Amino acid sequence: MKRLLILLQTLSFSVLIAQPPSGIYGGGADRPAWVVIGEIGDEANEALPYVNVELIKLSDSSVLASTTTDGEGKFFLPAEEVAPSFFKATYLSFTPLIIEELNINSPFVNLGRLTMRANNDLLDEVIVEGERSTFELRADMRVFNVGNDLANTGMDALQVLENIPSLMIDQDGNVELRGSANVRILIDGKPSSLLASGTDGLRQIPANLLEKVEIITNPSARYDAEGEAGIINIVLKEEKDLGLNGSVKLQAGYPNNHGFTGVLNWNPGKLNFFSSYGFMYRKMPGERDFRQTYTASDVLDTSYSYRTQGEHFRGGLRHTARIGIEFKPIKKTTFEISAVLGLRDNSNGNTIIYTDFNEANTINTIAQSTRTEDESEEALNWDINASFEQQFGDKKEHTLSIEGRYSDSKDEEAGVFTQLYDTSISTSFNNLYQINTNTENQVDWLAQADYTLPTGSTGKLELGGKATVRILENSYDVQESPTINGIYSSIPGLKNTFGYDESVYAAYIQTNQTYGKFNFNVGLRGEETVIRGNLLNTDTFSSTTNFNRRYFQLFPSASLSCRLSDKHNIQLSYSRRLRRPSFRKLLPFSSYADARNFWRGNPDLNPAYTNSTEFxxxxxxxxxxxxxxxxxxxxxxxxxxxxxxxxxGITESIPVNLATENDWGVESNVNLNFSRAFLVNMGGTFFYSNRQGSYENQDLSAKTFGFRGRVSLNLTLWKKLKIQSGINYSSPTQNPQGRSLAFSMWQAGVSIDVFKKNATLALNVNDILNTGRWRWQVETPTLITNGMFQWRQRNATITFTYRFNQQGDRRHSGRPKGGMDMDMDMEF
Incomplete structure (x- = not known):
C-alpha cells in the first residue's frame, strides 16, 4: 500500500503542474456551447410544470443536457457541445414529444411554445417515436441496448450475452470475448454475489430485467486490471420518470421455461424508489456424445476404447429481487442505497451410458453401464450497495463519489450417483453407489472513492482508490458404498476443505485532454494482490497444504482519438491487463459428475499478463x-x-501456465438503417492466434485462424408488428491439443404492440434447427477424443408485457443506474 500512495502522490503532482490554465473566457467560467429554450403546455394551453426534457445525441443516444420545466412550463437546456441531436419531453399520462433535426448552426435555439398531447392521441408526422438503437458506439465502449431485443424474449442474462457479436458462450458456460474466456463481468458496474459461483449466476437473471450490455475492450486505468480480454458490464433497468411507473411480464415456454417479472418505480421529485423482481421455473434438456480411444507408442492400443452418451436436464426455481432508493437532498448531492437478493433451488439430472470396447472400433463390446446423477442445489446470494456523489461548482464533471458494497453467497449441492452394469454383457464389474456434497460460502467487501477535477475548458484529471476483500471456504466430499443401502465412506483423496482469501488494493490516476480535433487519455494504475490459500485434506492422507502469494504490478493505459470529420473518427489505444487464477482453478479437485472425466485445479498457477493495442x-x-x-x-x-x-481409462483436465501467445484480429460492426421499418446489424471478428508452449516435454504450440459473427434483421410493419431474425456462427479453430469444430445457431421472433402500445405480445424460437452443439477433437500421444455437447435444445417462449405510465415508449428514457461512464470528451 505504501508503494501505491507514493505512486499516486508523485503522479498527481506531475499532472497538476502540467495542466493548462482553466477557463477560456477568463475567470475560470465556461459558457455553454449550445442553448435550447422553450415552453411546454397541454392542448388546453395550460402550462405543464415538471416535464422531463432532454437533448439526446443522434449518434449514440447519450444525453447532452436534461432538466424539468418550471412552474410556467418553461425550460432552459445548456449543452457543453454542439452535435446533431433530437429533443424529447416526457410527462406522466402524455405522449412523449420528440423533435428531430434541431438547428446546430446557431448557438441559441428557441423552440417556442410546444404542445403535449394526451396518451390516447397518435403522434403526427413531425413528432416521431424515438427508440434507442440496438447498437451504440462510444469512446472505448460498445453499448448493446438489449431491453427491447426480440432475440432475448424468454431468455436469461447468459443467453443475452450469447446473442451479442464478439461474445461466445463455450461448452462450459464461460463467456468469451474475441476468443478469450478471461473477461471481467460486472452487474451495474460492480462485482455481484450472483456471480460467486461463476457465470451460472447469470442464468438467474431474466433477460427483460436488462437495459443494456456495455463492452470495453481496452479499459483505461480507471477500471480494474482484471480481465485480459476486457470488461462486460450488465446494466439493469431503472426508470427516472416522475411519478409511478413500471411493467409486468408473464412468460411460458417449451421445454419448461416459465416466469414472471415486474419492475416498479416511484419518483416524486427528490426521491427515486426503484425495484424489480423476477421468478423463473426452468428445466432445459441437453445431451452429450463422445468417443475416446487410448493409444500407446503412437500405435492404437487395440485393448481399449469407449463411447459416452448422455442426456441431462438443469434448472429449477430461481428468484431475483432488487430494491433501492436514490435521494437528492440538494441539487448537486446524491445518495443511493440498493440491495439485490438471489435465491436458487435447482434439481439437476444426468444419465450417462458407457460402452466399452476391446478394440479401437465398435465391434466387440466388453461392458456397458448406465450412470445416473440426481443433484439438488440451494443457493442464497445478496448484495448491499451504498454510494454518495457530490458535484462541485457549475461543472458536472467536478465530482467526488464514494461507494461501499457488501455481498454474501452460500451454495449447497448434494448429488447421488448410481452406476449399474449390464449383466447380460459382462458380470466382471461391480455396481457403483456414490454420494457427494459440496458447500461453498463466500463474503466480499468493496470500498471505492473516485475524484474528477476539470482542467481547462476541455480536460479533466481523475484519481481514485479501491479495496476489495474476498473470503471463501469450499468443502467437498465423495463417499462410496458397495450396495445402495450400505455404509458410505469417503473416497481417499476426494475429501477436502479449501479456504481462500484474496485482497486487492488499487490506486489510479489519469488525465484526459482535448485539443481541437484531438483527444488523449493517459493513465496509470497500481494494484497489489495478496492471496492466502489453505487446503486441509481430512481423508486417510491427513495432510495440510498452504500457499501465499503477494505481488504488485503497474498497469498503464493510453488512447489518442481524432475526429477527422463529422462522419469519420479514429482512435489508437493501449492497456496492460492481467488474469488472476480464480479459486476454482486453484482447487485441487472440483468435479466428479463423470467418473471417467475428472476436472481439477492447480494451486501452483500464476497470473497471466496481456499487453493490448487497438486501432x-x-x-x-x-x-x-x-x-x-x-x-x-x-x-x-x-x-x-x-x-x-x-x-x-480416466481422463483428467488440469489448468497450467502453458505458453506465450500473440493474437491479431479485426472486429467490425455495421448498422444499416434502410428505413425506419428495416434495420440490419452485422458484427464479427476475424482472428489469428499463435501460441507457443510445452508441458512435460510435449509440444503444445498451436496456430489458428477463425471467425465469429452474428447477423440480425429487424423489420417493423404498421408501426406495431416487429419481426426479428438472427444467426450466430463460429468457425473451426485449433487449440494446443486438438480443434473445436464449427458452431451455428438460428433464432427468430415476432412481437406486436397492443392496448395503445401499453402492452406487447411476443413469440421467440431459439436454435430453430437445433444445431447449437459444441463439437471438438482432441489428440495426444495417449488419447484420441471426438466429442459433442449441447447445453439446451431448441426452445420456444411466448411473453406478454404490460407497461403502465410509460407513455407507450418502449425504450427507457432515464439513464440506467450502474452504467459505466467513459471518457466522452471526444464523441467516438
Missing part, C-alpha cells in the same frame, strides 16, 4: 454506422486446460 475507425452517417477495429495482444503465462489420459 479503431468509426464511420457514422444518417443511415449507416460502421465500426472497424484492428487489435494485437501479447500474452504471457497463458492459462490453458490440458487433458491427460491415464492407463485406467
Amino acid at each position: 479503431t475507425y468509426l464511420y457514422r452517417a444518417m443511415k449507416t454506422t460502421l465500426m472497424v477495429s484492428a487489435y494485437y495482444r501479447y500474452r504471457t503465462g497463458v492459462i490453458q486446460r490440458i487433458l491427460i489420459g491415464g492407463d485406467d
